[in-house]
Structures are given as structure tokens and as C-alpha cells.
Amino acid sequence: MTDTVHGPAPAKAGSPGAGAGSRPADALAIETEGLTCRFGDFVAVDGVSLRVPAGAVYGLLGPNGAGKTTLIRALLGLVPATGRARVLGLDPARQAAAVRARVGYMSQRFSLYPDLTAEENLLFYGRVYGLRGERFARRVDELLERTGLTHHRRTRAASLGAGLRQRLAFACAVLHEPALLLLDEPTSGVDPGVRRSFWDTMYALADTGTTVLVTTHHMDEAEQCDRLGMMLRGRLVAEAPPAEIRARYAGGGSLAEAFARIAAGLAHPSARPSRDEATG
Numbered sequence: 001m002t003d004t005v006h007g008p009a010p011a012k013a014g015s016p017g018a019g020a021g022s023r024p025a026d027a028l029a030i031e032t033e034g035l036t037c038r039f040g041d042f043v044a045v046d047g048v049s050l051r052v053p054a055g056a057v058y059g060l061l062g063p064n065g066a067g068k069t070t071l072i073r074a075l076l077g078l079v080p081a082t083g084r085a086r087v088l089g090l091d092p093a094r095q096a097a098a099v100r101a102r103v104g105y106m107s108q109r110f111s112l113y114p115d116l117t118a119e120e121n122l123l124f125y126g127r128v129y130g131l132r133g134e135r136f137a138r139r140v141d142e143l144l145e146r147t148g149l150t151h152h153r154r155t156r157a158a159s160l161g162a163g164l165r166q167r168l169a170f171a172c173a174v175l176h177e178p179a180l181l182l183l184d185e186p187t188s189g190v191d192p193g194v195r196r197s198f199w200d201t202m203y204a205l206a207d208t209g210t211t212v213l214v215t216t217h218h219m220d221e222a223e224q225c226d227r228l229g230m231m232l233r234g235r236l237v238a239e240a241p242p243a244e245i246r247a248r249y250a251g252g253g254s255l256a257e258a259f260a261r262i263a264a265g266l267a268h269p270s271a272r273p274s275r276d277e278a279t280g
């Protein structure tokens with residue numbers, strides 16, 4: 001079942017009339033070529049060539065252990081990788097600190113400090129990013145408001161419900177107004193209503209030009225992305241907008257069906273369909 005998580009897609013930054021400013025239409029926020037991560041003999045990410053357009057919401061899917069988290073960690077320079085990678089034009093292997101200053105990262109295990117209040121968590125992360133002064137104080141207030149946490153600002157993170165903790169982690173990740181957000185299963189373990197409001201917030205952000213790379217196991221969320229990449233055993237085996245994935249692999253059926261077919265090798269992932277096939 002497709003559970004629509006936001007209304008009609010807003011005009012995206014970079015599209016005509018969206019006030020995209022000077023960014024070229026074909027600018028890439030992430031570009032990798034043959035990116036490979038090995039842990040000993042095990043290849044967790046296997047020659048991934050990925051292109052994420054600036055301003056896009058890009059969904060990364062794949063079964064547990066497919067290599068999504070490792071790929072994200074490589075983009076942050078947190079695990080060694082071979083091949084080529086550019087994140088906002090920077091090389092994460094050699095410019096990791098500069099990458100992390102421009103990127104917001106929400107890991108699967110939200111790294112909140114349980115004994116600190118919601119506000120103290122934000123203040124802590126802000127200081128880590130070097131934020132100070134009145135502008136920072138206003139940013140904290142604004143994020144508490146936008147994430148519905150104003151009334152919980154003095155509540156310890158440990159005492160917040162799962163949905164509120166998730167929103168607090170999101171607020172911490174966007175404090176420094178990153179140009180790129182890497183979100184690793186941000187909605188795991190929260191109910192559909194909370195997931196919906198999370199995606200609304202994320203889309204509002206993307207509409208201001210932020211690029212989002214998000215991993216998810218939820219097909220309703222995948223459906224809302226501008227593009228999807230499917231990973232299997234470390235490889236990027238399918239890559240296209242959701243409608244094209246459905247057309248190419250499931251004859252216009254559901255995304256779940258399309259991914260099941262890709263995983264079963266029923267549609268050859270590298271097969272390039274004719275235009276007619278792809279459009280139904």
C-alpha cells in the first residue's frame with residue numbers, strides 16, 4: 001500500500017521558479033566512481049558509482065547488510081575507501097573535516113546525550129560545530145519550534161519518546177545549516193504518523209536547496225524520493241526515479257514488487273530498457 005507522506009512535491013530548488021540562485025542545474029552534491037570499502041577480505045561496498053544531484057532527495061534502499069551505512073560512512077571519511085568520491089566537491093578521504101562541517105549526519109543510533117536536556121543537546125552540538133552568539137540562540141529556538149520540542153526543551157533526552165528523540169537528533173544534524181544531509185534510517189522504530197511529519201520537515205528543508213541522501217526500508221518513503229538507488233551485496237544494482245524503477249522492473253506495479261524482482265535477479269539490473277518499456 002502506498003501511504004502518501006507528503007502532498008504534491010514542492011518546487012525543488014534547482015528547478016525553474018524555485019529560486020535556485022546560481023547553482024548549475026546539473027550540479028552534483030555527491031559523485032562517486034568505483035567506490036569500494038573492504039573490511040579484511042570482505043567487500044562491503046563494491047565499486048559503487050553514484051551521482052546525487054544537488055537539491056535532490058535521494059533514497060538508498062537495500063536489504064540489511066547491503067552496504068548502505070558503510071557507503072555513507074565512506075562519504076564522511078569515516079571508513080577507508082578506494083575509488084573516487086566527491087562530496088560537495090570535496091574529497092572525503094583527504095578533507096574529512098571540511099566535509100563534516102558542511103554535512104549533517106543522522107546515524108541509525110541517534111547520538112544524543114541521554115542525561116542532557118533537549119536544549120542542552122542542541123547547545124552541545126552547536127558548540128561542536130563552532131556556533132556561537134545570538135544567531136545560534138535563535139537557531140536553537142527555531143529548531144525547537146519547528147520540531148515541536150519547545151515544550152520539551154528542558155526534558156532529558158532519555159525521557160523523550162522515540163518520535164521526539166528522533167526529531168531532536170534531526171535538529172542536531174541540521175543545526176549548522178548543512179548543504180547535504182546524510183540520514184541513515186532516520187525513521188526506523190517510529191509510527192507512521194511520526195514518519196509522515198518527519199518527511200514533511202525533511203521536504204521543507206530540501207525545498208530550500210539542501211540535498212538529502214536517506215536510507216530507508218519503507219516503500220512509502222522511497223516513493224517520495226526524487227531518485228532511488230538499490231544496493232545488493234555492496235553493489236548499486238538499480239538507479240532511477242521511483243516511477244522509472246516501477247516501470248522498468250515491475251511493469252508499473254509497486255516499488256516493493258520491483259525491488260523483490262531486482263533482488264531475485266528477475267529483471268537484469270544492468271539492462272537498459274527502451275524508452276517505451278520505461279514509460280509503460
Ligand SMILES: Nc1ncnc2c1ncn2[C@@H]1O[C@H](COP(=O)(O)OP(=O)(O)OP(=O)(O)O)[C@@H](O)[C@H]1O
Nearest residue numbers: 039042044062063064065066067068069070071108
Ligand atoms: N567495521 C566493520 N568491520 C567488518 N565488517 C563490517 C564493518 N562495518 C560493516 N561491516 C559489514 O559490512 C556489511 C555491510 O554493512 P552495512 O551496515 O553497511 O549494511 P546496511 O546496508 O547499512 O545494513 P542495514 O540496513 O542493516 O543497516 C555487513 O555485512 C556488515 O557486517
